[in-house]
Amino acid sequence: MFVDRIKVFAQAGDGGRGCVSFRREKFVPRGGPDGGDGGRGGDIILRADVHTDNLSNLFYEPIIKAKSGVHGQGKKKHGRAALPKIVKVPVGTIVYPAPAPVPRNEDDFDETPPAPEIVKSNNDAKTEVARPIADLAHDGEEFVLCKGGGGGKGNVHFKSSRNRAPVQYTEGEEGEQGHFLLELRTIADAALVGYPNAGKSTLLGKISAAHPKVASYPFTTLHPVVGVIDFDGYRRAAIADIPGLIEGAHRNVGLGHDFLRHITRCRILLFILDIAGSEGRSPIADLQNLRREIDLYDPRLSARPWYVVANKMDLPDATENLRALKQRFPGLEVLPISAEQSEGLTELKDALERWFFAGQPAEFREQAAQTAAAARCE
Protein backbone atom coordinates (compact mmCIF):
# COMPACT_ATOMS: atom_id res chain seq x y z
CA MET A 1 0.00 0.00 0.00
CA PHE A 2 1.20 3.49 -0.82
CA VAL A 3 0.18 6.28 1.58
CA ASP A 4 1.40 9.81 0.94
CA ARG A 5 -1.00 11.88 3.06
CA ILE A 6 -2.23 10.91 6.49
CA LYS A 7 -3.69 12.49 9.59
CA VAL A 8 -2.30 11.33 12.88
CA PHE A 9 -2.87 12.04 16.55
CA ALA A 10 0.28 12.21 18.62
CA GLN A 11 0.56 12.25 22.39
CA ALA A 12 3.86 12.47 24.20
CA GLY A 13 4.35 10.80 27.59
CA ASP A 14 3.46 12.54 30.85
CA GLY A 15 6.10 13.19 33.48
CA GLY A 16 6.15 10.93 36.54
CA ARG A 17 4.80 12.22 39.86
CA GLY A 18 7.17 13.37 42.64
CA CYS A 19 7.24 11.18 45.74
CA VAL A 20 6.44 11.97 49.37
CA SER A 21 8.57 9.84 51.62
CA PHE A 22 10.60 10.13 54.83
CA ARG A 23 13.84 8.49 55.71
CA ARG A 24 13.23 5.68 58.17
CA GLU A 25 16.29 3.98 59.45
CA LYS A 26 17.51 2.45 62.70
CA PHE A 27 19.33 4.99 64.89
CA VAL A 28 18.37 7.88 62.58
CA PRO A 29 15.39 9.50 64.24
CA ARG A 30 13.41 12.00 62.15
CA GLY A 31 15.46 11.30 59.06
CA GLY A 32 13.78 13.99 57.02
CA PRO A 33 12.10 13.97 53.62
CA ASP A 34 13.59 11.74 50.91
CA GLY A 35 10.94 11.59 48.15
CA GLY A 36 12.57 11.56 44.71
CA ASP A 37 11.48 13.27 41.49
CA GLY A 38 9.42 11.74 38.70
CA GLY A 39 11.02 10.87 35.36
CA ARG A 40 10.44 12.78 32.09
CA GLY A 41 7.78 11.56 29.69
CA GLY A 42 8.89 10.28 26.28
CA ASP A 43 9.02 12.65 23.28
CA ILE A 44 7.54 11.76 19.91
CA ILE A 45 10.19 12.23 17.25
CA LEU A 46 9.79 11.99 13.48
CA ARG A 47 12.96 10.83 11.76
CA ALA A 48 13.48 11.00 8.00
CA ASP A 49 14.76 7.69 6.71
CA VAL A 50 15.82 6.84 3.16
CA HIS A 51 14.75 3.24 3.59
CA THR A 52 11.13 4.25 4.21
CA ASP A 53 9.36 5.17 0.99
CA ASN A 54 5.87 6.07 2.14
CA LEU A 55 3.73 6.71 5.20
CA SER A 56 1.94 3.35 5.27
CA ASN A 57 3.36 2.47 8.71
CA LEU A 58 1.24 5.32 10.11
CA PHE A 59 -1.86 3.97 8.39
CA TYR A 60 -1.65 1.08 10.83
CA GLU A 61 -0.71 3.30 13.77
CA PRO A 62 -2.51 6.64 13.34
CA ILE A 63 -2.44 7.23 17.09
CA ILE A 64 1.16 7.64 18.21
CA LYS A 65 1.75 7.55 21.93
CA ALA A 66 4.95 7.68 23.92
CA LYS A 67 5.36 6.18 27.38
CA SER A 68 5.10 8.22 30.57
CA GLY A 69 7.95 8.73 33.02
CA VAL A 70 8.09 6.59 36.14
CA HIS A 71 7.02 8.15 39.46
CA GLY A 72 9.68 9.11 41.99
CA GLN A 73 10.40 6.84 44.93
CA GLY A 74 11.70 6.98 48.49
CA LYS A 75 15.40 7.18 49.35
CA LYS A 76 15.59 10.09 46.84
CA LYS A 77 15.22 7.73 43.94
CA HIS A 78 14.26 9.47 40.68
CA GLY A 79 11.76 7.79 38.40
CA ARG A 80 13.12 6.51 35.09
CA ALA A 81 12.61 8.80 32.09
CA ALA A 82 10.68 7.21 29.22
CA LEU A 83 12.50 6.57 25.94
CA PRO A 84 11.43 8.77 23.03
CA LYS A 85 9.10 7.19 20.49
CA ILE A 86 10.84 7.44 17.12
CA VAL A 87 8.65 7.26 14.03
CA LYS A 88 10.41 6.73 10.70
CA VAL A 89 9.03 8.75 7.83
CA PRO A 90 10.22 9.03 4.22
CA VAL A 91 12.59 11.81 3.24
CA GLY A 92 10.44 14.66 1.90
CA THR A 93 7.72 14.48 4.57
CA ILE A 94 6.08 17.78 5.44
CA VAL A 95 4.21 18.21 8.72
CA TYR A 96 1.15 20.46 9.07
CA PRO A 97 -0.99 21.07 12.14
CA ALA A 98 -4.46 19.65 11.56
CA PRO A 99 -7.77 20.52 13.19
CA ALA A 100 -9.14 17.91 15.56
CA PRO A 101 -11.87 15.79 14.03
CA VAL A 102 -15.33 17.19 14.82
CA PRO A 103 -16.97 15.01 17.48
CA ARG A 104 -20.22 13.31 16.51
CA ASN A 105 -22.25 14.90 19.25
CA GLU A 106 -20.89 18.37 19.80
CA ASP A 107 -22.96 18.89 22.98
CA ASP A 108 -20.77 16.34 24.72
CA PHE A 109 -17.82 18.69 24.53
CA ASP A 110 -17.52 22.06 26.24
CA GLU A 111 -15.19 23.71 23.79
CA THR A 112 -13.84 22.81 20.39
CA PRO A 113 -10.08 23.18 19.99
CA PRO A 114 -8.87 26.35 18.22
CA ALA A 115 -8.49 25.98 14.46
CA PRO A 116 -4.91 26.25 13.15
CA GLU A 117 -3.85 29.23 11.08
CA ILE A 118 -5.16 28.74 7.55
CA VAL A 119 -3.28 29.95 4.48
CA LYS A 120 -4.01 29.49 0.81
CA SER A 121 -1.98 26.77 -0.85
CA ASN A 122 0.14 27.95 -3.75
CA ASN A 123 -0.72 24.95 -5.84
CA ASP A 124 -4.43 24.91 -5.64
CA ALA A 125 -6.47 27.92 -4.69
CA LYS A 126 -9.46 25.70 -3.91
CA THR A 127 -7.85 23.77 -1.09
CA GLU A 128 -6.72 25.57 2.00
CA VAL A 129 -3.91 24.15 4.05
CA ALA A 130 -2.23 25.24 7.23
CA ARG A 131 1.35 26.52 7.25
CA PRO A 132 3.83 23.63 7.55
CA ILE A 133 5.64 23.24 10.84
CA ALA A 134 8.41 20.95 9.62
CA ASP A 135 9.96 19.70 6.42
CA LEU A 136 12.14 16.61 6.78
CA ALA A 137 14.19 16.93 3.61
CA HIS A 138 17.40 15.08 4.52
CA ASP A 139 18.14 11.57 5.64
CA GLY A 140 18.40 11.33 9.42
CA GLU A 141 16.76 14.72 10.03
CA GLU A 142 14.63 14.72 13.17
CA PHE A 143 11.69 16.77 14.36
CA VAL A 144 10.19 16.65 17.83
CA LEU A 145 6.50 16.43 17.08
CA CYS A 146 5.39 16.41 20.73
CA LYS A 147 7.55 17.03 23.77
CA GLY A 148 7.22 14.76 26.79
CA GLY A 149 6.20 16.33 30.11
CA GLY A 150 8.82 17.07 32.78
CA GLY A 151 8.88 14.97 35.96
CA GLY A 152 7.27 16.23 39.20
CA LYS A 153 9.27 17.19 42.26
CA GLY A 154 9.51 14.95 45.33
CA ASN A 155 9.01 16.30 48.88
CA VAL A 156 12.77 16.57 49.40
CA HIS A 157 12.59 19.86 47.46
CA PHE A 158 10.14 21.41 49.90
CA LYS A 159 12.06 21.14 53.16
CA SER A 160 13.02 24.35 54.88
CA SER A 161 13.98 25.47 58.34
CA ARG A 162 10.30 25.99 59.15
CA ASN A 163 8.94 22.92 57.40
CA ARG A 164 11.09 19.93 58.20
CA ALA A 165 8.52 17.31 57.32
CA PRO A 166 6.96 18.58 54.09
CA VAL A 167 4.21 16.58 52.48
CA GLN A 168 4.12 18.68 49.31
CA TYR A 169 5.07 17.25 45.94
CA THR A 170 4.21 18.14 42.34
CA GLU A 171 2.54 16.09 39.66
CA GLY A 172 4.47 15.47 36.46
CA GLU A 173 3.71 17.78 33.50
CA GLU A 174 1.41 16.53 30.81
CA GLY A 175 3.04 15.57 27.52
CA GLU A 176 2.19 17.65 24.45
CA GLN A 177 -0.44 16.30 22.12
CA GLY A 178 -2.02 17.26 18.85
CA HIS A 179 -3.44 16.33 15.48
CA PHE A 180 -1.10 16.56 12.50
CA LEU A 181 -1.25 16.05 8.78
CA LEU A 182 1.80 14.38 7.27
CA GLU A 183 2.29 14.80 3.55
CA LEU A 184 4.99 13.28 1.40
CA ARG A 185 6.52 15.28 -1.43
CA THR A 186 9.05 13.02 -3.03
CA ILE A 187 12.50 14.49 -3.39
CA ALA A 188 14.22 13.47 -6.60
CA ASP A 189 16.58 15.11 -9.06
CA ALA A 190 14.31 14.61 -12.03
CA ALA A 191 10.72 13.59 -12.68
CA LEU A 192 9.32 11.70 -15.64
CA VAL A 193 6.17 13.43 -16.84
CA GLY A 194 4.04 12.05 -19.65
CA TYR A 195 0.74 10.66 -20.83
CA PRO A 196 -0.23 7.16 -19.69
CA ASN A 197 1.50 4.46 -21.76
CA ALA A 198 4.24 6.82 -22.96
CA GLY A 199 6.82 4.40 -21.59
CA LYS A 200 7.92 6.23 -18.41
CA SER A 201 8.13 3.10 -16.30
CA THR A 202 9.85 1.14 -19.07
CA LEU A 203 12.49 3.87 -19.23
CA LEU A 204 12.99 4.01 -15.45
CA GLY A 205 13.35 0.22 -15.34
CA LYS A 206 16.04 0.38 -18.03
CA ILE A 207 18.17 3.22 -16.65
CA SER A 208 17.91 2.56 -12.91
CA ALA A 209 17.76 -0.40 -10.58
CA ALA A 210 14.04 0.14 -9.94
CA HIS A 211 11.48 -2.35 -11.27
CA PRO A 212 8.27 -0.43 -11.82
CA LYS A 213 5.32 -2.30 -13.30
CA VAL A 214 5.04 -2.01 -17.08
CA ALA A 215 1.90 -2.89 -19.03
CA SER A 216 0.09 -1.83 -22.16
CA TYR A 217 -2.93 -0.32 -20.39
CA PRO A 218 -3.13 3.28 -19.12
CA PHE A 219 -2.51 4.07 -15.45
CA THR A 220 -0.31 1.08 -14.81
CA THR A 221 1.69 3.17 -12.37
CA LEU A 222 -0.54 4.13 -9.47
CA HIS A 223 1.93 5.84 -7.20
CA PRO A 224 5.34 7.47 -7.57
CA VAL A 225 8.34 5.18 -7.86
CA VAL A 226 11.84 6.51 -7.34
CA GLY A 227 14.81 4.91 -9.09
CA VAL A 228 18.45 5.71 -8.53
CA ILE A 229 20.90 6.01 -11.41
CA ASP A 230 24.60 5.47 -10.77
CA PHE A 231 27.09 7.58 -12.68
CA ASP A 232 30.87 7.35 -12.80
CA GLY A 233 32.73 8.58 -9.73
CA TYR A 234 30.11 7.23 -7.30
CA ARG A 235 27.69 9.98 -8.22
CA ARG A 236 24.01 9.18 -8.10
CA ALA A 237 20.77 10.83 -9.04
CA ALA A 238 17.20 9.93 -8.19
CA ILE A 239 14.47 9.90 -10.82
CA ALA A 240 10.78 9.81 -9.97
CA ASP A 241 8.24 8.07 -12.18
CA ILE A 242 4.78 9.45 -11.48
CA PRO A 243 1.42 8.21 -12.76
CA GLY A 244 0.46 9.37 -16.25
CA LEU A 245 -1.08 12.82 -16.72
CA ILE A 246 -4.05 13.54 -18.93
CA GLU A 247 -5.76 16.74 -19.93
CA GLY A 248 -7.44 18.32 -16.91
CA ALA A 249 -5.00 16.75 -14.43
CA HIS A 250 -4.73 20.11 -12.63
CA ARG A 251 -8.51 19.82 -12.02
CA ASN A 252 -7.91 16.35 -10.58
CA VAL A 253 -8.95 14.48 -13.71
CA GLY A 254 -7.36 11.02 -13.88
CA LEU A 255 -4.78 10.36 -11.20
CA GLY A 256 -2.77 13.45 -12.02
CA HIS A 257 -3.49 16.13 -9.48
CA ASP A 258 -2.78 14.09 -6.41
CA PHE A 259 0.60 13.07 -7.70
CA LEU A 260 1.71 16.33 -9.25
CA ARG A 261 2.71 17.43 -5.78
CA HIS A 262 5.44 14.77 -5.88
CA ILE A 263 7.25 16.54 -8.69
CA THR A 264 7.19 19.95 -7.04
CA ARG A 265 10.59 19.25 -5.53
CA CYS A 266 12.34 17.84 -8.60
CA ARG A 267 15.07 19.96 -10.15
CA ILE A 268 14.43 18.89 -13.72
CA LEU A 269 11.32 17.74 -15.56
CA LEU A 270 11.69 15.15 -18.31
CA PHE A 271 8.70 15.06 -20.64
CA ILE A 272 8.34 11.57 -22.10
CA LEU A 273 6.44 11.60 -25.39
CA ASP A 274 5.03 8.71 -27.38
CA ILE A 275 6.63 10.10 -30.53
CA ALA A 276 5.09 7.39 -32.72
CA GLY A 277 1.62 8.56 -31.73
CA SER A 278 0.78 4.89 -31.23
CA GLU A 279 -2.49 5.73 -29.47
CA GLY A 280 -3.71 8.12 -32.12
CA ARG A 281 -2.62 11.34 -30.40
CA SER A 282 -0.22 13.85 -31.86
CA PRO A 283 3.08 14.16 -29.93
CA ILE A 284 3.05 17.95 -30.51
CA ALA A 285 -0.38 18.28 -28.90
CA ASP A 286 0.75 15.93 -26.11
CA LEU A 287 3.68 18.17 -25.26
CA GLN A 288 1.53 21.30 -25.36
CA ASN A 289 -1.09 19.72 -23.12
CA LEU A 290 1.48 18.43 -20.64
CA ARG A 291 3.16 21.85 -20.44
CA ARG A 292 -0.23 23.50 -19.97
CA GLU A 293 -1.21 21.12 -17.17
CA ILE A 294 2.05 21.75 -15.33
CA ASP A 295 1.68 25.49 -15.80
CA LEU A 296 -1.91 25.50 -14.56
CA TYR A 297 -0.97 23.40 -11.56
CA ASP A 298 1.91 25.65 -10.51
CA PRO A 299 3.59 28.26 -12.73
CA ARG A 300 6.78 27.95 -10.68
CA LEU A 301 6.95 24.30 -11.67
CA SER A 302 6.74 25.07 -15.36
CA ALA A 303 9.66 27.49 -14.98
CA ARG A 304 11.98 24.64 -13.99
CA PRO A 305 14.50 23.33 -16.53
CA TRP A 306 12.82 20.75 -18.73
CA TYR A 307 13.79 18.46 -21.57
CA VAL A 308 11.91 16.28 -23.98
CA VAL A 309 12.54 12.58 -24.43
CA ALA A 310 10.94 11.15 -27.58
CA ASN A 311 10.21 7.50 -26.84
CA LYS A 312 9.09 4.63 -29.10
CA MET A 313 11.45 5.59 -31.94
CA ASP A 314 11.33 1.95 -33.07
CA LEU A 315 7.75 2.31 -34.31
CA PRO A 316 6.73 3.58 -37.78
CA ASP A 317 5.88 7.31 -38.09
CA ALA A 318 8.27 8.11 -35.23
CA THR A 319 10.98 9.68 -37.42
CA GLU A 320 8.46 11.78 -39.31
CA ASN A 321 6.81 12.95 -36.04
CA LEU A 322 10.21 13.76 -34.52
CA ARG A 323 11.06 15.95 -37.50
CA ALA A 324 7.71 17.72 -37.20
CA LEU A 325 8.25 18.27 -33.44
CA LYS A 326 11.70 19.77 -33.98
CA GLN A 327 10.33 21.97 -36.74
CA ARG A 328 7.46 23.15 -34.54
CA PHE A 329 9.69 23.94 -31.55
CA PRO A 330 13.12 24.87 -32.88
CA GLY A 331 15.73 25.16 -30.15
CA LEU A 332 14.02 22.55 -27.97
CA GLU A 333 16.40 19.82 -26.84
CA VAL A 334 14.80 16.49 -27.81
CA LEU A 335 16.42 13.12 -27.12
CA PRO A 336 15.14 10.30 -29.33
CA ILE A 337 15.11 6.90 -27.60
CA SER A 338 13.42 3.56 -27.66
CA ALA A 339 13.10 2.44 -24.07
CA GLU A 340 11.89 -1.02 -25.00
CA GLN A 341 14.71 -1.65 -27.48
CA SER A 342 17.27 0.08 -25.18
CA GLU A 343 18.25 2.47 -27.96
CA GLY A 344 19.56 5.94 -27.20
CA LEU A 345 19.81 5.22 -23.47
CA THR A 346 23.56 5.85 -23.30
CA GLU A 347 23.06 9.28 -24.85
CA LEU A 348 20.21 9.92 -22.42
CA LYS A 349 22.37 8.95 -19.43
CA ASP A 350 25.17 11.22 -20.69
CA ALA A 351 22.71 14.07 -21.05
CA LEU A 352 21.31 13.42 -17.56
CA GLU A 353 24.82 13.48 -16.12
CA ARG A 354 25.44 16.79 -17.84
CA TRP A 355 22.19 18.29 -16.58
CA PHE A 356 22.60 17.03 -13.04
CA PHE A 357 26.26 17.63 -12.34
CA ALA A 358 27.79 19.93 -14.92
CA GLY A 359 25.00 22.47 -14.62
CA GLN A 360 26.15 25.26 -12.35
CA PRO A 361 23.39 27.11 -10.52
CA ALA A 362 23.86 30.14 -12.82
CA GLU A 363 23.54 27.92 -15.87
CA PHE A 364 20.43 26.38 -14.45
CA ARG A 365 18.95 29.80 -13.79
CA GLU A 366 19.68 30.88 -17.33
CA GLN A 367 18.12 27.75 -18.70
CA ALA A 368 15.13 28.14 -16.42
CA ALA A 369 14.64 31.67 -17.75
CA GLN A 370 14.83 30.43 -21.34
CA THR A 371 12.47 27.57 -20.74
CA ALA A 372 10.07 29.83 -18.86
CA ALA A 373 9.76 31.91 -22.02
CA ALA A 374 8.96 28.84 -24.04
CA ALA A 375 6.98 27.35 -21.20
CA ARG A 376 3.60 27.45 -22.81
CA CYS A 377 4.93 25.89 -26.00
CA GLU A 378 2.55 27.89 -28.13
Ligand SMILES: Nc1nc2c(ncn2[C@@H]2O[C@H](COP(=O)(O)OP(=O)(O)OP(=O)(O)O)[C@@H](O)[C@H]2O)c(=O)[nH]1
Ligand atom coordinates in the same frame (compact mmCIF):
# COMPACT_ATOMS: atom_id res chain seq x y z
N1 LIG B 1 7.31 -0.14 -29.26
C1 LIG B 1 7.63 0.37 -28.10
N2 LIG B 1 6.84 0.16 -27.04
C2 LIG B 1 7.18 0.71 -25.86
C3 LIG B 1 8.37 1.47 -25.69
N3 LIG B 1 8.44 1.86 -24.39
C4 LIG B 1 7.35 1.37 -23.77
N4 LIG B 1 6.60 0.66 -24.63
C5 LIG B 1 5.34 -0.04 -24.34
O1 LIG B 1 4.36 0.89 -23.94
C6 LIG B 1 3.49 0.32 -22.96
C7 LIG B 1 3.38 1.22 -21.76
O2 LIG B 1 4.61 1.28 -21.10
P1 LIG B 1 4.76 1.79 -19.60
O3 LIG B 1 6.23 1.88 -19.32
O4 LIG B 1 3.93 0.96 -18.66
O5 LIG B 1 4.12 3.22 -19.74
P2 LIG B 1 3.91 4.34 -18.60
O6 LIG B 1 4.21 5.65 -19.22
O7 LIG B 1 4.66 3.99 -17.38
O8 LIG B 1 2.34 4.24 -18.38
P3 LIG B 1 1.47 4.55 -17.07
O9 LIG B 1 2.17 3.92 -15.90
O10 LIG B 1 0.18 3.89 -17.36
O11 LIG B 1 1.36 6.02 -16.96
C8 LIG B 1 4.06 -1.06 -22.63
O12 LIG B 1 3.32 -2.03 -23.33
C9 LIG B 1 5.49 -0.99 -23.16
O13 LIG B 1 5.93 -2.26 -23.56
C10 LIG B 1 9.20 1.65 -26.84
O14 LIG B 1 10.25 2.30 -26.78
N5 LIG B 1 8.79 1.09 -27.99
Ligand SMILES: [Mg+2]
Ligand atom coordinates in the same frame (compact mmCIF):
# COMPACT_ATOMS: atom_id res chain seq x y z
MG1 LIG C 1 4.08 3.55 -15.55
